[in-house]
Amino acid sequence: MSKPETPLLDELEKGRWPSFVKDLKQAAKKNPMARDLIHQLELSYKDRIGHWKHGGIVGVKGYGAGVIGRYSDRPDLFPNVQAFHTLRVNHPTGWFYKTDALRKLCDVWDKHGSGLTNMHGSTGDAILLGTTTDHLQPCFNDLSDAGFDLGGSGSALRTPSACVGPARCEWACIDSLDICYNITMTYQDQIHRPMFPYKFKIKVSACPNDCVASIARSDFSIIGTWKDDIQVDQKEVLAYASSINIQKEVCDLCPTRCMEWNGKELKIYNDDCTRCMHCINLMPKALRPGKEKGASILVGGKAPIVKGALLSWVVVPFIKLEPPYDELKNLIERIQDWWDENGKSRERLGELITRLGMRVFLKAVGLPAVPQMVKAPRTNPYVFFWPEDIQKEVK
């Protein structure tokens, strides 16, 4: 019996996600880049080391982002992946494609690249994996003709992303799609021409369920919320009582214990509600977000690298968001400007706030300190008085 060509990858194919290998093998039948990629990957598993060299070329004419240079360190063995650059293509907001747009995207990529894609990368972009330096500009030209543009990479504003929002979701408190599109179009220069100390990510979730995980993944999170009371349909609450244990599954699991259930009526102390969405998610026919809708703004979320992972902090508890979003954009620009001026190279916004302090940040961007900013009452009172304010009080 002949020895298999890629025994380690074949083993992986038997695991829980066989399509990773299966799809590569399928692509390898028609594309020599994909074929060499498989064999280089097999070698990487064998040697227990990545055989890629990262970095270098950044884009096409006029752009400083959107392309991530990648080269094989074994071009002698795998000449077809000697250059294997990645293109980040700005996805349509909410990831809604028409099938003809997807076909066009794939046709362009079959023509210029390996045919391999990652739909979608964690930034949100459509990731096109593997093309040569010669093909970058022609590929970009064809993508532009098909209505696509490159996304952000490097020390730039990364491609803003949003949940599907009002297009498909009944909980949407803001038009996440329109906000994301508006921000993307406004900040084209920041996306394509990196001038920041490091990456800056903006993500928009239309409700506190935060389906794009903006709290954990973005420097500037916009999360839909409401200001008034949760809308309650007591008849529907009673109907739920026959299928779920409201006391145990709803009231007892409310993080602020702001609900009471007497077997007939659900009472909500809205002042104590933190918009966790648990009750609404559990009884969607009975409970709905309030009518006065807007968004909370949080800043400083990031994955670990320099400092540990950070979750975003509330800096604006409630803001009305309506086109053209001038107030929002003004805040984004004030924050970016402060970070750009004070941040060290490769320092994210959250790390800078941790280093200089929240009160310095709030003063610089002109935001008042409010109780909703306190993450853990009486344990981390990070907002202190300024000496001049104390002097005023003393006088």
Next chain:
Amino acid sequence: MSEELKKRIAELFHEKSKGDKKMFYIRDVTKWLPDEDRHAVQNAVKELLDEEVLKYWSSGSSTYLILAEFFPKE
């Protein structure tokens, strides 16, 4: 755009690139010119990029600036 500022930035790049280090963050460039407005420096750098005096070099996560003549060949 001040041609003078662009010239100074290009000169600084040549001077700072004499050693082994050829790639710099935009933050390095604004630090070289503490008396200049940061935005003016950034705009001048953008023009130098358009004129291909400078080039971007990116690791994918962060971006550097490098004199075009030192940009590594494949």
